[in-house]
Amino acid sequence: EAQVTQNPRYLITVTGKKLTVTCSQNMNHEYMSWYRQDPGLGLRQIYYSMNVEVTDKGDVPEGYKVSRKEKRNFPLILESPSPNQTSLYFCASSPGGTYNEKLFFGSGTQLSVL
Amino acid sequence: DQQVKQNSPSLSVQEGRISILNCDYTNSMFDYFLWYKKYPAEGPTFLISISSIKDKNEDGRFTVFLNKSAKHLSLHIVPSQPGDSAVYFCAALGALISNFGNEKLTFGTGTRLTIIP
Numbered sequence: 081e082a083q084v085t086q087n088p089r090y091l092i093t094v095t096g097k098k099l100t101v102t103c104s105q106n107m108n109h110e111y112m113s114w115y116r117q118d119p120g121l122g123l124r125q126i127y128y129s130m131n132v133e134v135t136d137k138g139d140v141p142e143g144y145k146v147s148r149k150e151k152r153n154f155p156l157i158l159e160s161p162s163p164n165q166t167s168l169y170f171c172a173s174s175p176g177g178t179y180n181e182k183l184f185f186g187s188g189t190q191l192s193v194l
Numbered sequence: 195d196q197q198v199k200q201n202s203p204s205l206s207v208q209e210g211r212i213s214i215l216n217c218d219y220t221n222s223m224f225d226y227f228l229w230y231k232k233y234p235a236e237g238p239t240f241l242i243s244i245s246s247i248k249d250k251n252e253d254g255r256f257t258v259f260l261n262k263s264a265k266h267l268s269l270h271i272v273p274s275q276p277g278d279s280a281v282y283f284c285a286a287l288g289a290l291i292s293n294f295g296n297e298k299l300t301f302g303t304g305t306r307l308t309i310i311p
Contacts, residue, residue: 122301
């Protein structure tokens with residue numbers, strides 16, 4: 081089954097404790113992206129990757145890191161989480177190319193930073 | 195600054211009636227618009243899209259209308275069904291904003307649609 085898999089689904093952590101949210105897709109997609117969803121703010125892009133070893137900042141990259149060492153994986157790293165990073169996170173992928181707007185989203189990771 | 199706005203956080207519609215979800219945008223460089231649908235505990239899924247060269251696009255019960263002069267688009271669902279109850283996100287992107295296509299997909303805040311049986 082074609083899918084984007086995020087782990088974990090739920091995560092509670094404390095301020096400053098490094099964490100990684102994994103994202104994997106099995107559709108051989110070139111483009112991958114991370115979004116966060118917050119009440120009243122909709123979905124905001126954190127980082128995106130056009131292909132392996134090619135990443136760039138989205139609209140809200142502060143406090144986050146990403147890597148794209150292989151095509152299928154795009155982990156989101158929070159080196160020193162803070163309470164304002166408490167949010168619902170989504171990973172997404174698409175085949176790539178111009179106007180390939182049909183993003184496939186994972187099921188989300190609910191992160192709480194205490 | 196919210197470039198894509200959905201001013202109605204929620205909407206309730208009787209089953210069988212028409213649901214109309216609205217979206218406004220401020221950036222005149224947007225030229226492609228999309229609607230995504232999201233159920234609880236799931237990620238958003240693509241629903242329908244429209245290019246700025248059109249003013250209407252239809253797919254089954256779903257129709258999207260675009261009014262470029264007003265910078266406004268709307269999603270019509272006819273007839274509404276209980277399975278349509280979800281959060282709907284409007285999104286936009288523009289060729290002149292991005293180099294490659296969809297890396298600058300800008301989402302609205304979402305509208306929660308509830309269909310009343």
